[in-house]
Amino acid sequence: MGDVELIGHELIESCLECGALTAGEVTETIDGDRLAWAVSTRCSGCGRAAEVDGWGEMPGIVREALIARVGLVRLQADPAASGRLRVRLLAAFRKGGATISEAAGAYTALTGLGITGTPSEMKLLADRLTAAGATVLLTPR
Ligand SMILES: [Zn+2]
Structure with missing residues (x-):
């Protein structure tokens, strides 16, 4: 362009x-x-x-x-329920192209204030995390 x-x-x-x-x-x-x-x-x-x-x-x-x-949407997961899935969720972030430290940061954000992105970005990530066993929540930011 x-x-x-x-x-x-x-x-x-x-x-x-x-x-x-x-x-x-x-x-x-x-x-x-x-x-x-x-x-x-x-x-x-x-x-x-x-x-x-x-x-x-x-x-x-x-x-x-x-x-x-x-606009942007926010993706969150319950910290208590996600704790036992931590390794699988980190692997899901890695599958999306994150480095090890990025995956750890993303996990912290996911189970805290949330990860923000475009609706499609967060839907794709939500699908990956759900496939890894997580229960996630998407809300408008
Ligand atoms: Zn013209």
Whole structure:
């Protein structure tokens, strides 16, 4: 992506065809056990439609635009019930790409104030933790 500016929840850039300003909207979904995201743009000048797709972590400004539109959610688990599952939950975080120390930090957050992220990020994590035996709670932040 070229020269992009975030205004509200839209990614504003110049149309490659006519130079008019276009507004892109970000969506994020879960595909299997991966995050998929897309920026859909339609030019108000010439009507040119474009879509940029990606897997996993999205560029910073794209994530900011998504959060501006859909907000953040909080994922929590009961500390007492999670204690006996600690090793399995750490493994679930590791499976999601966390280092050992990141997994330990994530476990502490999960059983404390909660982990925040986009709805799809937290749904994917909730599914992994639930598969590991945890009972988790998702709430709007
Ligand atoms: Zn155009």
